[in-house]
Amino acid sequence: MNAPAAPALVLRAASLSPRSLDREARTVEAVASTGADVERLGFTERLPVAAADLRGLEGAPVLDSHRRMSVRDVLGVVEASRIEGGNLIVRIKFSRRAEVDPILDDIEDGALRGISLGYQVNAWKDERTAAGRVIRTATRWTPKEVSIVSVPADEGATIRSSAMPENQITQDRPATPAAPNPAPVTRAQVNAEIRSIGRLAGLEAGWADGQIDAEATVEAARAAAFDAMATRSAAPIRTQRATILHDNDAPELRGERMGEALYARMNPSHQLSEPARAFYGMTTVDMARDMLQRAGVSTTGLAPAALVTRALHTTSDFSIILGDTVGRTLRAAYSAAPAGVKMAGAQTTARDFRARQRIMLGEAPSLEKVNEAGEFTSGTMAEAAESYKVETYGRIIGISRQAIINDDLGAFANLAARFGQAAAQFEAQFLVDLLLANPAMSDGKALFHADHGNLAGSGAAPDDTTLAAARTAMRRQTGVSGERIAVTPKHFIVPPELEETALKLVAAITPAKTDDVNTHTNLSVIVEPRFTSATAWYLVASPSEIDGLEFAYLEGAPGPQIESRNGFEVDGVQIKVRLDFGAGFVDWRGWYRNAGA
Structure with a gap:
């Protein structure tokens, strides 16, 4: 199974080779990757060195612990690379900046031996072991940067004891094998490389022009670029720039x-x-x-x-x-989480916690013939009103200090997922309780009432006959001003005990004759396991056609909201889950109930 590639920068660690350090040239060799398996969350990652695309590695930056906030984080550049014995070998050239010297001292003393490879996977191949563990193999991947780090993770990396032969570096790079008689580098190619160095270093075009005019070599231009970056980094910060932060520098x-x-x-x-x-x-x-x-x-x-x-x-x-x-x-x-009755309601927002008055306008008055004098008569629209309000619900949960120290992501995920499911369950139960309560409407009568024309006279199981009767009752509904509105049923809501019956009733069939035509295929079945009755069922119109069940969140805060703080009552972090939610029936005409049999 081929999984889609995610262009995320991933990190691997390996070892530096202190005995290959050339202090005068400021270069050192390192084993950047051995292709060893790395255990990730939920899978084992396999990174074959032979699948690496090394074409962009030469000239890639060498960073301090993958930091990219400032040019000071750039310690050097990858000068050369090759594959040897299944390992990815790189030669690093360090900047001549004075602050880089302590890093070279630590490498020379053997106190700093780790590097980490940042790379991008272009294609994955997934397999599963007999024990059920997923093995994700990168079939194509591209190194993007190399970082000096304190602790290496690639334990299979070897430590080189001698410098990499210059003539082997290019020959062993798989993408561009060296020819027996390589063509000489032209001045135009050198100039193009110098301009590339200038762009990568963030230097102005005038800097590259000066290097080209002086006929500098690529190596000399690279060293000059490091010096220019160091000078720029050491410049005093102006007061007006003190408030300008990189996105990742702002604490929140x-x-x-x-x-x-x-x-x-x-x-x-x-x-x-x-x-x-x-x-x-x-x-x-x-x-x-x-x-x-x-x-x-x-x-x-x-x-x-x-x-x-x-x-x-x-x-x-x-x-x-x-x-x-x-x-x-x-x-x-x-x-x-499953939504149940919520699927048949309409979502809206409330500006505050005061009772929300929902004004329903009646049908527009019918048109009348205009007399010869061109006089238009005025009409009126009837109104009705229902109300409900949004209220606040919530709980506080704690993430312990022990879970944080253990990096127990499973605990975080399970806790958060359960609270998300609990919030969805709360909303669904809230709406079911409201429906089963058969609340009184503004006319003083219950939501489902014979006078509202939306309650079956006697309970019966759903079948072609009872569904047809429900459809007829909804079609004969009248609006606020008494005009026929012909409501169209959309949802067929049933308890789990009637699920099989409901699905068969709405299933599409190919009729052999006209009498076999299924007239209920336009209905969408909603199964609500929270119903207390095993027999009652409902037909509901689409909320886009006519008002009915309406639920609201506080404006700007749909669904559960999160606040957090370092814990006082608990030794860790406290998470507060808040839900500002309310619901009500704003019209009865789009809902029909049959108590069943």
């Missing part, structure tokens, strides 16, 4: 991006937004460390439990992150 936006990244780990089918990709793969502990560091708190030597505890007491970002994650999961479960 950053929390939402992290929350979306956590949600994507729980739901691999979710398509990550571009700003959230920077946080994909981070655990809750990683996010705690990031929050503290951005708040200016030192995290050196802190264990995972201490990181989470300090983050809970130092910043409110955890509540933002988990609130976003829970909210996305809750809304997905809420939307997927």
